[in-house]
Amino acid sequence: MAEIRLLMIDDDDAFARVLLRRLEHHGWSGAHAASAETALKECRDLEPEVILLDLNLAGESGLSRLQEIQKAWPQARVVILTGYASIATTVHAIKQGCDDYLTKPVEMNMLLKVLAGDEEEPPVCDEPVSVDALEWELIQRTLQEHEGNISATARALKMHRRTLQRKLQKKRV
Structure with a gap:
């Protein structure tokens, strides 16, 4: 069995299965947990390099469990992957210690760069916010x-x- 390098905590099972399958084609192996509580109970023995954490876990904020997750896997980088992105939640997540923040749907190339730890400065927008x-x-x-x-x-x-x-x-x- 391949070493688990990625842990995805997301309540959308279909999305998680599809994304993990796509990541396997790019050399990543991973496990999925539908909630932070499940991940903390059932995945303690895993040693992921990266944890993809959904911001909205069936009504519970993934950020509320972030410190617990970081304590369980201190070596792992935590990336928030959410469909409910906002500047406020992004700033809050970074202040709480999250390593990166991506919005769904995510481009596979961007996700792979983040998973690999390739830091790339985002482009500056020339237009004012609507x-x-x-x-x-x-x-x-x-x-x-x-x-x-x-x-x-x-x-x-x-x-x-x-x-x-x-x-x-x-x-x-």
């Missing part, structure tokens, strides 16, 4: 401040709860 993107960032930051509580976030933003829910269901700008 109003829609700023609104999304404000919503995400306020949602994080209210620990995911939609009603409290809507009140803080002076927005109707249903309006906020519709905005959150839309794809990120």
Whole structure:
């Protein structure tokens, strides 16, 4: 059996299976856990080089378990891989000790560079941030401040709860 070098903690089983299969074609072997708790219980004996951690694990924040994960595997680099990216969560993740932060869907070349530890400076954008993107960032930051509580976030933003829910269901700008 190949040595496990990657641990993926993601509640989307189909996504995890497909991504791990694609990574195997590029020389990576890996294991999957559907939650941080499962990973910490069942994967203690693994020695991964990299841990791919989903930010939203069935309603629980992957960041809430980050320190525990780092304590269990201190030699592993932790990469957040999320479909719910925002500037606020990115900054918070980096402050908590995460090594990198990628958004889903992720380009395979970019993921492979991050897994290999190739540091590449991201390009600087010449265009200002759009109003829609700023609104999304404000919503995400306020949602994080209210620990995911939609009603409290809507009140803080002076927005109707249903309006906020519709905005959150839309794809990120």
